[in-house]
Amino acid sequence: METFARSSLIDLGSTDDQLRASVQDGALQRVRRGHYAQVESWRSAYVEERQRALAQAATRSARTPPVMCRATAAAMHGLPLFRLEDERVHVLAGHGGSGTQSDAVIRHREHTDGSFVVCDGVRVTPLVRTVFDVARTARPETALACADAALRRVSRPQRTRQVDEAASREFCEQFRQVIAEHPGARGVKQARRIGELMDPRADSPGESVSRLYLVQLRVRAFAVQRPVMVASGRTYWVDFEIQGVFGEYDGAVKYRDREMRGNREPEQVVFEEKVREDEIRAATSRRFIRWTSSEIRSLATYARFLTDNGIRVPASA
Template sequence: MLSSDAFHIAPLGPDLVAWAWQQWFMDNMNEFIVASRYGLESGSVRELSRRYKKGELVRVRKGIYVDKQHWLGLKPWDRYAATARAVAAENPSAAFCFETAALFWGLHIVGVPSHIHLATASRGHCGTRSPSTTAAVGPSGSTGLERIRTYGTYRHYYPTSTVSLRGLQVTDLPQTTVNVLARGPFTKGVVLADHAISAKRFPTLATSKDALARAAESLASKAKRQRVNAIIGFADINSGSAGESLSRAQMHLLGFPLPELQCEFHDALGFVARTDFFWRDQGIIGEFDGDAKYLKDEYLRGQSAREAVLAEKKREDRLRAMGFRVVRWDWATANDPAKLGAKLLAAGLRPQNTPKRTIHPRVRG
């Protein structure tokens, strides 16, 4: 995205980060009514059963309740995260892995996982479990949960060491990243890998390509190691957002030449912009426009959405006056290779390679 100022996140010291994480976890855990704790405080859990039967509460996990209207109002990603926290509340010793561990680390992953992923050292306990989220049937004959997605658990036979994060047991950051990369397609992998190595977007926690490559050595499959190492090699610390990472991965698969990232432009009046993508030899600038750019305060920096759009137009006019062509797209286009390819071709960008055939691994869970 074009930016007149670099977006900066001040790094926090380890102690402050640990405190912030603990506070975050406690704040989120307070969304639940835990039957065991409620019983100690009130002397009885009958009130919970009564409220559940009246349709006021949802039972997310055994003994873990939440206000029904709150639950129904959550977006799918938030509901997935809340389910994972409920699993942790039910079983504090649970070891999280794969996409669920990535969620707790705060990594960017594309799409909502279908299960809460847990690691177990017992072959007898691995496998899937159906969603346990339930609500009582109301007068209308409906629970209210029929049209929303609920999440079961997937226990993987994965005897591995874990680290403590926000009071949870999770696989460490490099291993979590590599495990998710090995399970998904190239495009989603690039989004994750770019984020994991970016100290700017992932302050105090960012890992390195070398650490990811070492973690990849633990993968049992040669094919998975090759696929993961290809993603690691392609990852770029200069990618500014998940949408930019996804766009760059699509460009690569479509055979377009790779652009320079985060280039600065100046004219006679001074600094003009820092751009997402720049094809120097073709004089083309590419910009990914996410919704947050015009809706979130940290991007607006005191401007209204209308003022931000106007400022963006003025910067683009200055770039065009310098002789550059500018092409823009959004999430819907970045997610659709055909649309993105058509957009880039219309801007005058030409593929330099034959589009690459990708194999999307079948991933259970």
């Protein structure tokens, strides 16, 4: 995702009148003051890509590079922003600064120790602080997906099934320490809850949200990432076991993202998933249910899906 500074476009021969005409014609989109993007690229980009592009544009145009925070810092750290609704760039106002906002930027006056890291040329709050800020200010679905991804990064850096328990404990302890340092911060109660729920075994935001909803619905007898050995001696891992039923979240990225497909064609991935499920059924005689983002678009929708598939959901949930 690339943005173009007005000054660069002018240097290449464009005029302000031409830029305005391109915006009116739908070829360019003005994404912030003095910065443009191709409309199709911008509209098709994920929210994380747009946040990164805006953060880099803000950094390039600033006399003193700002420190990005909250969702913007999360995007620069490579964390997911599942269902993020507010796409404005989040910036620390600095000591003595005031919290202000516009259509494009929100400046936060918050207590920090002044530390930052640099991600792709952009100054951002450190990873643990970033997760804390998202955990306390974003909706729970966004918060847990972000926290799970951060914990997965530090404790499963190679995306294997083996969790580095020491690294996981260290991150969780650092997270609790940040909470303790901000007892009166907005949303700290939710941050504590996210800290209790975050789990490095989740492989996608969809899994994180599914687990969150299972907890919120008070569904009993569920576990995550269950190993199943099949007749060939191979071990498969199933996303969920819920009351004796195997369940998996099917995210579209599994089929669209070439890296996640291992350079296989989508049709091959679908076929291998079918073979895998058949082997698991044969080895366990368990029922197998699958769901997508449609089934977790809301807590009520997921509750209906579970009930329709024979999962007991408390009536008071």
